[in-house]
Amino acid sequence: MKYFTVAENKRETHNVNTLVFHDDISIVPGQFIMAWAPRINDIPLSFSSVSDPKAITIKVYGDASAYLAGLGPGDRLFYEGPYGNGYDIVPGKKLLIGAGSGIASLMPLIDGNTTGLISGKTAEDILFSDRFTEGKLHIVTDDGTAGKKGFVTTAMDELDIEDFDMIYVCGPEIMMKSVVDYLKDKNVNCQFSLERSMKCGVGLCDSCSINGYQVCSDGPVFSIAELKSMDEFGRTRLTYSGKRVFF
Numbered sequence: 648m649k650y651f652t653v654a655e656n657k658r659e660t661h662n663v664n665t666l667v668f669h670d671d672i673s674i675v676p677g678q679f680i681m682a683w684a685p686r687i688n689d690i691p692l693s694f695s696s697v698s699d700p701k702a703i704t705i706k707v708y709g710d711a712s713a714y715l716a717g718l719g720p721g722d723r724l725f726y727e728g729p730y731g732n733g734y735d736i737v738p739g740k741k742l743l744i745g746a747g748s749g750i751a752s753l754m755p756l757i758d759g760n761t762t763g764l765i766s767g768k769t770a771e772d773i774l775f776s777d778r779f780t781e782g783k784l785h786i787v788t789d790d791g792t793a794g795k796k797g798f799v800t801t802a803m804d805e806l807d808i809e810d811f812d813m814i815y816v817c818g819p820e821i822m823m824k825s826v827v828d829y830l831k832d833k834n835v836n837c838q839f840s841l842e843r844s845m846k847c848g849v850g851l852c853d854s855c856s857i858n859g860y861q862v863c864s865d866g867p868v869f870s871i872a873e874l875k876s877m878d879e880f881g882r883t884r885l886t887y888s889g890k891r892v893f894f
């Protein structure tokens with residue numbers, strides 16, 4: 648198993664930490680690792696920076712993410728990967744739409760021509776707002792404590808959506824489904840990174856499958872055309888034990 652050595656643990660919010668490291672790994676934006684939390688689980692995590700210093704950003708949900716988010720300088724994080732296809736890098740005007748920890752995998756795509764649309768439940772859940780050029784960031788929160796009150800589609804109404812050369816989206820599947828529905832009749836290039844329950848990361852266990860695709864090995868990044876063809880997208884998912892449930 649490979650490892651990197653944590654150089655710094657930065658606290659981003661009350662439940663999100665970024666682990667910074669300098670190890671030499673070749674990664675493209677949107678790829679992920681299966682990170683090992685000993686005696687707990689292996690969990691998928693994307694890179695929030697792919698150039699030196701590299702970084703992963705972890706939101707604490709359960710035991711594995713809590714363990715990994717607590718690693719400190721000098722600790723080793725053991726992993727398999729990097730896995731997955733990554734985002735297509737397209738020159739021109741980009742729009743990044745991220746909700747919750749989903750914004751982490753979009754961070755390596757930022758350049759001077761990027762607009763951000765970040766959403767969270769409340770002000771304290773908004774991540775990486777300082778990374779965007781002034782005037783090119785839109786924030787929405789469920790409770791209105793930061794930015795506009797509403798969902799990402801509320802803020803999309805105020806943007807000239809078809810003016811972007813590429814739109815990249817990552818966050819909870821329900822939010823991404825609302826974006827696919829919003830964009831369905833528009834002339835846009837759009838890519839989405841899916842976060843489904845994942846065990847092996849290499850296409851063996853099928854726990855992340857959706858309409859015959861495996862998110863780990865066929866994705867995690869899919870085009871809007873691919874998602875439109877998946878009737879399970881935003882509707883049903885497999886639990887960790889393999890049971891199919893509705894969102």
Ligand SMILES: Cc1cc2nc3c(=O)[nH]c(=O)nc-3n(C[C@H](O)[C@H](O)[C@H](O)COP(=O)(O)OP(=O)(O)OC[C@H]3O[C@@H](n4cnc5c(N)ncnc54)[C@H](O)[C@@H]3O)c2cc1C
Nearest residue numbers: 690691692693704705706708709710711712748842843867
């Ligand atoms: C390709 C890919 C890339 C990912 N990249 C990142 C990343 O860069 N940063 C990051 O913080 N997370 C990322 N995730 C999500 C991360 O893998 C999960 O949060 C993690 O597996 C949780 O493990 P746990 O053992 O800590 O919690 P668990 O014990 O598995 O979960 C605890 C509780 O939280 C819920 N839960 C777990 N994960 C999520 C979630 N993502 N959204 C909402 N509720 C959840 C569970 O249903 C459960 O009720 C990614 C997932 C995928 C598939």
